[in-house]
Amino acid sequence: MKRVALFAVGLLLVASTAMAAGPIKIGLMAPLTGAWASEGQEMKQVLELLSADLNARGGLLGQKVEVITEDDGGDPKTAALAAQRLTTKGVAAVIGTYGSSVTEASQNIYNESRIIQIANGSTAVRLSEKGLKYFFRTCPRDDEQGRVAAQTIQKMKAKNVAILHDNTTYAKGLAAEAKALLKGVKIVFFDALTPGERDYTAILTKLKAAKPDVVFFTGYYPEAGLLLRQKMQMKWNVPFIGGDAQNNPDLIKIAGKEAANGFYFLSTPLPKDLPTKESKAFVDTYKKKYRNAPSSIYALLAGDGFRVITAAIKEKKSVDPDVLAAYLKKGFKDDRGLTGRIAFNAKGDRVGELYRVYKVDAKGNFILQK
Amino acid sequence: MKNRNAILFILFSAGLATLPPFLNAYWVDVLNSIGIYAILGLSLNLIVGHTGLFNLGHAAFFAIGAYTAAILNTTFGIPILWLLPVSALAAGLFAAVVARPIVHLRGDYLCIVTIGVGEIVRIALVNDIFGITGGANGIFDISRPSVFGLIIRTPYEFFYLIWFFLGVTIVLFHFLENSRFGRALNYLREDEVAAEGSGIPTARYKLGVFALGAAWAGMVGLIFASKMTIIAPESFSFWESVLMFTLIILGGAGSIPGVLLGAALIVGIPEVFRDLANARMLVFGAAMVVMMIFRTEGIIPQRPRVYRIEAIPGEERP
Amino acid sequence: MEEFFQQFANGLAVGGIYALIALGYTMVYGVLKLINFAHGDLFTIGAYLGLTVLAALGLTEFYGAVIGVLLVAVMIMGMLAAIGAVLDRAAYRPLRESPRLSAVVSALGASIFLQNLVMLIYGARFQVYPLDILPSTSISLFQVDIPVVKVVVLAASILLMAVLYLFVQRTRIGTAIRAAAIDQGAARLMGIDVNRVILIVFLIGPALGGVAGLMVGLLYGQINFTMGWTYGLKAFTAAILGGIGNIPGAMVGGLLLGVIEALGAAYISIAWKDAIAFCVLIAILIVRPTGLLGERVAEKI
Incomplete structure (x- = not known):
């Protein structure tokens, strides 16, 4: 019985992916359950907000953008399954994920399926030292x-x-x-x-x-x-x-x-310390929708991943991973990121002066040190 | 009866073998995951289901097999499948050494000790013991297995490797179940004192079954390592031991079809409920309770052994 | 030497919490021979409900810290007792006559369910108790610095244990509990309503776990939905260490585990702390297979 059901579901899935032509899909792989659930759930909120905003402004290349979220549970094995599942959903790129070993378990799967992956919390040095063509990250390295x-x-x-x-x-x-x-x-x-x-x-x-x-x-x-x-x-x-x-x-x-x-x-700088109006507007709408300011820096870095890939698709008018990867590595620059200026080097790592020193004052505010 | 089982097994295998081309990579990988848990479950089933030893630390043996293979493969470049006996030996030996002083402990005391062994192994891996386990980073760049020159890479290829291994495991364990050794284990589970009295060396049998189950888990560790190409301590947490244990009891302790079904459920339920996002584990927990309540012996419990009176030679029928 | 005593005191403070949770494990185990894996999550629920009650009713502002906290503690014990009874009815009672390991799996399922339920209701982010409820003074004893609240928590654990011990040893219900723990069938023949005994046990155990959760919240401030898993495992270890089913054993096991951890961290390695604790546990069980105070059970022949 079980197998018959699986088989039927499998057929349905094959059929549904074959018809994928509608919206541009961006995957999000994040820990929605498990010990890091709070981070993952906020990543999801940030991406939902950004995609809704983008769609309200007319979408991307005349199409809607859809975010497809998969739970990686903060665990490499679950992440491998989540990654496999995303590859079958016709996503143009995947944002995520948090832990380095969790990301690592999914890297090859995306790379072999020619899907761009923009990790947001995985800072281990070696992830970008493997020469993977489609791997990027918005978080700086250790x-x-x-x-x-x-x-x-x-x-x-x-x-x-x-x-x-x-x-x-x-x-x-x-x-x-x-x-x-x-x-x-x-x-x-x-x-x-x-x-x-x-x-x-x-x-x-x-x-x-x-x-x-x-x-x-x-x-x-x-x-x-x-x-x-x-x-x-x-x-x-x-x-x-x-x-x-x-x-x-x-x-x-x-x-x-x-x-x-x-x-x-x-x-990396907080949105409140950035001079751009985009970051201020983002914090305001986020507060309005979820009743508090975004708390996790990694959720913002996921948001930047989303902004980067949609900007690249818009600029190149294409979802071809080779075109996008080449553009992101050379020529792409974003001065209005939620966490500051964004550009990538040939390894897919974020470049530039990224880290600032913050100090907590007596009222519990995070004060940027000059 | 025997023939019917064999025919069913062959038909079932043939059906499964033709399945992958109809499925996408994701569902094939779900099947792979089921396969891996099924073999792990069968290996733990020897200890928990057949012998009645309360082992909640099986992930330790799984880890030792995986790390042995990974370390030897990445430092000496030995082809990964050649290491199968080495992984089995390492895990089996470790189990035999560890189990020796503790197998005589009663039920729940044994349970906490096995949990302890599992945690000690995990902490040792995280702390980069002997400088060879890579700490929290784990070990990466483990090579893919190759069979007759063909490198196994995609989920489709792994499907055949994993389910072939599962098939072999089922056949071997089926014969083991009905062997002298298997029957002795069941006796041990039902009444240890009587078993001892009937001349079964209980301590030696318990050690043996621990070593055998561990060795098998070690081999699965190798397959897991070569499939993931990276292993890290978090893949071998207490939670993994809990999953292996749960799938056995859920499916039916001591029964091969039960364990297979248990593996399908334990991997399948969270996957089927993926669309519930952060509520999926809630459903998973509730499903565990409900299934246990409605099938208290597991879904497909072990069948009692039936012996026909006529079969005993040299005896007059009444 | 000064550091040694400081670490010893640190260990006792942690151990007191372990002991309190371990008491709940031991109560349930004693009668049902069931490892209630959901106990750790009842502890979590206690911590969360404690926060809700504190915030909603403002009892501590009304009656002052001591009486306010006591009132909250009593309310939490009541609520958790009710939840415990429901849990028993839903997840454990249908499995009373079935193989023991089936009940263990049901307990594990209940644990996963409760943990995720807390996450869905309260959210995955860390919740924080108000900081200023308890006074932060500490006493110095032979140059060892001990916060007063931790002394109070430890004293409360010991007091609860003593009350529980006297309850089980001296009262009629306690005698019924002990009888049911030894042999349920025989107890039933003696006219003891075993189901009622089990119900009582499931009122007391979760109530103790819940109050431990409240204490952890008050002491450390930060709570989250996965905390029960870690504390539960530690408390289970403590209960086994002392001899599961034995009330003073849970106390001894809890305190001992806390001290082993603190001293292990201080003199061997912090990173290996938990492994050291498990090694000691295994060593003790090899020498004393039923824990420190566990009774030797004669195998029936």
């Missing part, structure tokens, strides 16, 4: 962020530095890059916490005993918020620096304004 982090730490004139990561691909990669680039300082602590826990006092006690001048935590905002809060409860005053995965207003909610005050983090 080595770029590591470089800026090392610079920032050195500017603070810290002698003893503690580096704490959380053993995820992203955080460990960033921690390792920064460690390798830090010259003339002593690394007094290098270890990983277990993400998803609530009590980090044991780790903070150990950190404190190492007597660092500054702590660089490369993990994500839920843990960063708890670390800041518990650090304050311990009455330990050491500056903390974080990576771009901590650029989330929820960090302030978790830590509390008092504990977060003076916390530094690195990030």
Whole structure:
């Protein structure tokens, strides 16, 4: 019975893809369930908003744009299935996804099916070192962020530095890059916490005993918020620096304004700090529709992926992946991205000065440091 | 009876083999996923279904097979399919060593220990133990398998590799079930003390079945690694062990058709409900409860062994 | 040495929470021999409902922190007891006569269902308790810094355990629970309404889990829908460590697990902390196959 049903569904799907000629389809592969569901669901919201906006302005090449979302569950195996499914849906390009190993599981599938993939949260260096023709990403790489982090730490004139990561691909990669680039300082602590826990006092006690001048935590905002809060409860005053995965207003909610005050983090610029009217208009409509400002930087990076690919399709009047990929690598420039200026190099990586240093003020606002 | 099963099996296989050309790549890949879980399920079924040992850490053996193959393949360039016996041996040996001090534990204590073993293995992989597992990045650039010079790449090609392996597994495990070893395992499950009393060396049999199930999972690990070409610790989490365990109980512990159906459900339900987006796992959870309530023994439970009196030679019929 | 005591105190604070959740596991297990995998998610629901009640009723502003939190705790226990009873009726009772592993799968399904239900109702983003409910003073004891709230949480866990222990040992219902735990059939023959005993157990266990969720919310502030999975696994480990089915065992197991984790992180490696805890667990079970305080069960022949 099961097989008969599968067979029938399969036939239907084959039939439906054969008739695909209507709207231009853009895929989104994002974690809608699992531990990173909050990020993925926001990516979906951003893309829905942008596509609705685009369609209201007459669509693309005279056709509607449709976003097809598939859940990757934040897990490589599910991602491989999601990618296979998207390849059968006649999408012109795919935005996503978040985790590096999750993206990696889908890279070959898209590349072999000649579909452009624009990852939005996968920062591991090696993803773009494989010479894949159709792979791009709007998020900068770990080595770029590591470089800026090392610079920032050195500017603070810290002698003893503690580096704490959380053993995820992203955080460990960033921690390792920064460690390798830090010259003339002593690394007094290098270890990983277990993400998803609530009590980090044991780790903070150990950190404190190492007597660092500054702590660089490369993990994500839920843990960063708890670390800041518990650090304050311990009455330990050491500056903390974080990576771009901590650029989330929820960090302030978790830590509390008092504990977060003076916390530094690195990030691509936030829409509110960009001079363009597009980014301001985007934040306004987003607030109107979903009742709060977008919180995840990766959702904005997904939005930029969408803007990039639709702009390229519009410019080249084509959905041919070879034409689009060649154009994106050479000639494409977007000064009005939600996260700043966007251009790509021959590997598909985003180029330019991307990272800024932010500091949290006493009211819990993210203030761009000049 | 025997012939009918064999004919059914052959017809079913032939039907399946002609299926892929009618399906798109996505559904073929769903079938591949079902196949992989089915083999994993069958290997765990030996331990859980037949012997009644509560193992919630099977992903550890799956991981060891996958990593063994991946490491040897990427560092020494050994063709991946040649490593099949190596992966099996590594996983089987590991299981035998680990299981030795713990097999005597009772039900739920054994359960937590196997969970512990699974977690220890995963944490070791994440922490890049011996500097060979690549940490959270995992291992990438694992080569595709090649059979007689043909490189297996697309989901369609993998379909035949995976389901061929599944077919072989079914046949072998079917004979195993009805062998002396298989019957002893069932006895062990039903009444360990009586089994011991009847001269079955229970500890040795338990170890044996752990090693055999683990070795099989190790081989599936190799296929999984070569299919994904990248493996990372998150593919071998506690959740994977839970899925393998669930599919067995759901389908029917101890029954080969049950496990196959269980695999189809456990992979199929979340896929069929993809359109529900973030509500799909809710449906999945509810379906698990409902199916368990309506079929408390699993959907296709193990059939009781039937022996005909006439078949026993040398005895007068009453 | 100072660091050692500080880490020891850190471990006890974490362990107190594990112990409280483990109590719920042990209660249900003792009678039903069922590992209630959904227990961790009941804990999550407790944390979320606690936040909702705090925000909606403003009890802490009205009656002050201590009485307000106590009132919320009582309400949460009531709600979770009701949810626990419904869960038992829907997912476990139909499976009472069937193979044990079937009930385990039903529990796993219920866990997935509840976790995703919380996500759909409250959203996937992290929710945060108000920061200023509990005082943030801490006491210094031999140069060891211990926040008062953590001492209170630990004391509350121990108190709840003691009450539960006395309830099970001294009252009529407690005696019925113990009888049903040993042999349901015999208990039934002695005129004990086993279904009622099970219902009572399913009121108490989830109530304890829910109150633990509220405590975690108040202590750490940040809650999310996947937290039950992690805490549930830890608490299950703690219950087994102490000897599942045994109430003081859950307490000992929880505290011990917390301390092992803290000391393991401090003196061996933070990244290997959980692996160290599991190694210790396995080592203990090899020596004492039924946990620290578990009774040796004679196999029937």
